Amino acid sequence: MRKLALLGGLTAALASAPAFAQDATDPSALDADRITIGVGGVYMPSYRGSDDYSVSPIPVIQGTFKGIDINPRAGGVALDFIPDNRDSGFGFSLGPVATYSGNRARGIKDNVVKRAGKLDDAVELGVTAGVTAYKLTNPYDSLTLSVDARWDVAGAYKGMVWTPNLTYTTPLSKGSLVTLNASAHHGDGKFNRYYYSVNPGQSAASGLPIYGAKKGWDSVSFGVLGAYDLDGDLLNGGLAVFALGSYSKMLNDGKDTPYTRIRGDADQWIGGLGLAYTF
Numbered sequence: 001m002r003k004l005a006l007l008g009g010l011t012a013a014l015a016s017a018p019a020f021a022q023d024a025t026d027p028s029a030l031d032a033d034r035i036t037i038g039v040g041g042v043y044m045p046s047y048r049g050s051d052d053y054s055v056s057p058i059p060v061i062q063g064t065f066k067g068i069d070i071n072p073r074a075g076g077v078a079l080d081f082i083p084d085n086r087d088s089g090f091g092f093s094l095g096p097v098a099t100y101s102g103n104r105a106r107g108i109k110d111n112v113v114k115r116a117g118k119l120d121d122a123v124e125l126g127v128t129a130g131v132t133a134y135k136l137t138n139p140y141d142s143l144t145l146s147v148d149a150r151w152d153v154a155g156a157y158k159g160m161v162w163t164p165n166l167t168y169t170t171p172l173s174k175g176s177l178v179t180l181n182a183s184a185h186h187g188d189g190k191f192n193r194y195y196y197s198v199n200p201g202q203s204a205a206s207g208l209p210i211y212g213a214k215k216g217w218d219s220v221s222f223g224v225l226g227a228y229d230l231d232g233d234l235l236n237g238g239l240a241v242f243a244l245g246s247y248s249k250m251l252n253d254g255k256d257t258p259y260t261r262i263r264g265d266a267d268q269w270i271g272g273l274g275l276a277y278t279f
Contacts, residue, residue: 035063035070040242040274048195048219049250049260049268052109060276069093075100078128078148086134093130097148098123101156103195110263116206119194122157126150130165141170152191159190175232179225189215196257208258218254219268222247227276237278246270 038060046052061077063070069080076099084091101122108114130146149162165183172178187195196213203210223246230239248268249255255266 033063033065034237034278035061035065036276036278037061038242038274038276040244040272042244042270042272044270044272045264045268046107046109047104047113047259047264049254049257049264049266050108050110050113051263051265053269054107054109056107058272058274060274063278068095073097073099073148075102076124080128084132084134089134091132091134093128093132093144093146095128097126097128097150099150100124112206112208113259113263116198116202116208116259120156121154122152123154124150124161125153126160138170141168143168157191157194159188159194161185161187161191171234175229175234177227177234181221181223181225183221183223184217185219185221186217187215189213192216192218192253196253196259198258208262211256211258213253213257216252218252219248219250221249223270240276240278242274242276244270244272244274 040058040060041055042058043053043055046054060072061070062072067081067083071078071080076097078097079095080093081095082092084093101124103122104113104119105121106118108118126149128146128148130144132142132144134142136143144165144167146167147162147164149160151160152158163183163185165181167179167181169177169179192213192215196211196218198206198208198211200210202208223244225242225244227240227242229236230241234240246269248270250260250266250268254260260266
């Protein structure tokens with residue numbers, strides 16, 4: 001879980017794909033309690049803006065229990081306390097969100113960045129809200145616009161981020177579905193200074209130039225998720241395979257920081273495979 005902060009766009013895609021297992025047949029089945037647990041491996045940068053890559057595990061938990069939706073987030077989970085009626089054409093979501101970020105806390109491959117010093121782990125708590133349109137091109141697809149607002153409560157960057165997401169999900173057959181996602185990441189001054197500034201001490205230790213970051217958008221991401229039920233029927237639960245891919249572009253201070261501009265790359269790629277089981 002050391003680099004899951006980079007998976008925001010892909011996790012939004014996972015959150016909008018209804019449990020890999022109950023979105024492509026009878027809509028009434030979507031009201032039933034269900035839990036999906038999955039695990040996969042992702043090939044991704046070692047920190048935000050890095051050009052060094054490695055493989056990391058990604059856990060997934062998702063489902064519905066007693067009318068509460070459970071959706072994955074990068075290194076965390078979000079809850080939705082507002083039940084939807086798909087037949088009405090629209091639905092709403094609102095609930096708490098909690099995430100963990102180990103960005104530049106461990107696993108740094110670049111020796112220059114490593115000399116600048118490790119950062120602390122961040123734990124973010126906040127709220128998520130959104131609106132979903134159902135049955136746009138077929139009886140089972142959906143388009144969701146949502147936003148997460150989260151605050152660091154662990155004393156790492158001590159600031160706030162917010163992430164809007166736009167996600168479209170549709171089944172391709174009785175046994176497969178695809179999700180497309182676009183998202184962005186905005187950090188306040190405390191977040192961006194913590195992760196993108198180079199202070200005099202870090203400059204002296206690493207040789208990187210001093211740099212001062214300000215609040216603003218630091219990245220935009222585009223992702224795709226595909227899932228296939230191994231018995232060809234998404235409705236009956238069981239085992240499914242999924243594959244995901246994402247492209248992110250670092251922006252503004254996320255791109256101009258020496259950690260990216262000199263030692264890394266503004267173009268960020270992620271790819272992964274995994275298994276999920278729905279109970």
